[in-house]
Amino acid sequence: MPSLVLAHTRYQMLEQIRVPIGLISSAFFPAAAMLAFVVPFAADDPVAATRATGSMMMVGAMSAALMGLSISVAQDREQPWNPYLRTLPAGPLPRFAGRIITTMAIMLVAVVPVLVIAGLFTEAAITVPRLLLGLAALLGGTLPFMLVGLFLGFLLSSKAAIGVSQVLFFPVAILGGLFLPPEIMPGFVRAVSPYMPSRGAVELLWSATTGSSPHPVGVVMLGVWTAVAAVAAAWAYRRDEGRRFS
Numbered sequence: 001m002p003s004l005v006l007a008h009t010r011y012q013m014l015e016q017i018r019v020p021i022g023l024i025s026s027a028f029f030p031a032a033a034m035l036a037f038v039v040p041f042a043a044d045d046p047v048a049a050t051r052a053t054g055s056m057m058m059v060g061a062m063s064a065a066l067m068g069l070s071i072s073v074a075q076d077r078e079q080p081w082n083p084y085l086r087t088l089p090a091g092p093l094p095r096f097a098g099r100i101i102t103t104m105a106i107m108l109v110a111v112v113p114v115l116v117i118a119g120l121f122t123e124a125a126i127t128v129p130r131l132l133l134g135l136a137a138l139l140g141g142t143l144p145f146m147l148v149g150l151f152l153g154f155l156l157s158s159k160a161a162i163g164v165s166q167v168l169f170f171p172v173a174i175l176g177g178l179f180l181p182p183e184i185m186p187g188f189v190r191a192v193s194p195y196m197p198s199r200g201a202v203e204l205l206w207s208a209t210t211g212s213s214p215h216p217v218g219v220v221m222l223g224v225w226t227a228v229a230a231v232a233a234a235w236a237y238r239r240d241e242g243r244r245f246s
Contacts, residue, residue: 008098012072016102023106026068030060031113033179039121047210048181049124053114054134054205055178060110061138062173062198065145066152067165069103073153074161077240096150103146104139111138130209137208141201144222147229154236172198194218197225 016023034056042048118124126134148168152161173179175189176198182190193199194215200222203214 004094005097005101008094009101012098012102013105015072016106023064023109026060026064026106026110027113029063030056030110031117033059034114034117035121037179039117043122046123046125049118049122050126050210051181051206053118053122053124054209055202056114057111057134057138058141058198058202058205059173059178060114061107061142062145062169062178062201064103064106064110065142066149066169067162068106069099069146069149070152070156070161070165071158073099073150074156074158077154078158100146103149107139107142108135111135126209130211134205134209137204141204141222144197144201144226144229147226147233150233151229151236154233154240172196175199176202178202195221197222200225 034053038049038052038056042052149165152165152168156164175192176196177185177193178198182193182199185193194217196218199215200218200220203218204222206212207214
């Protein structure tokens with residue numbers, strides 16, 4: 001089984017390298033937002049700059065998890081190679097594991113420009129252990145978005161997945177406080193924000209990188225969203241399996 005997972009991961013990584021537009025888009029937007037909003041307004045405050053850097057890292061990771069994964073899975077379903085893979089006795093685990101590992105690798109690459117900009121142009125400060133803990137929190141916090149990406153990928157065509165994932169991404173990111181600190185957002189947004197999965201995810205990242213205490217409601221709701229997204233992704237997979245192969 002590990003060799004199959006490695007084979008699928010290698011194949012999917014080669015796909016990303018040969019057509020790198022998804023990786024480029026995941027890295028470009030948070031880096032551009034970092035230059036446009038964080039460097040001019042929060043660069044001189046070490047704590048604010050560190051928190052804002054974490055937010056932009058989460059933006060890049062969410063983009064890869066939600067948009068990148070949903071589109072790639074939907075495109076895979078439309079390829080003639082995919083039905084053959086689904087008839088093999090190994091089952092879906094190697095392909096899923098390979099896809100998740102590839103997505104995580106894209107996330108880590110996507111946050112590199114943000115970290116470079118933070119190091120060069122802001123007073124953001126972090127130790128190596130906290131950086132590693134932050135990267136672990138980043139990968140863990142994006143789990144529900146990967147599951148939602150799988151759900152959309154198994155449910156929609158590739159063209160529909162592009163539009164729907166983009167429509168979902170921006171409201172969830174904004175309401176979660178990724179673009180503006182939750183403290184300065186309007187009252188109704190502050191009330192909704194702790195219940196968004198993006199808020200719980202970025203709270204974990206802020207806690208890991210700055211030592212702050214995460215919002216308890218946000219963390220609990222992150223777990224709830226993860227469970228709901230897992231059920232939805234499993235249902236979408238079974239639905240697609242039944243429609244196409246029964």
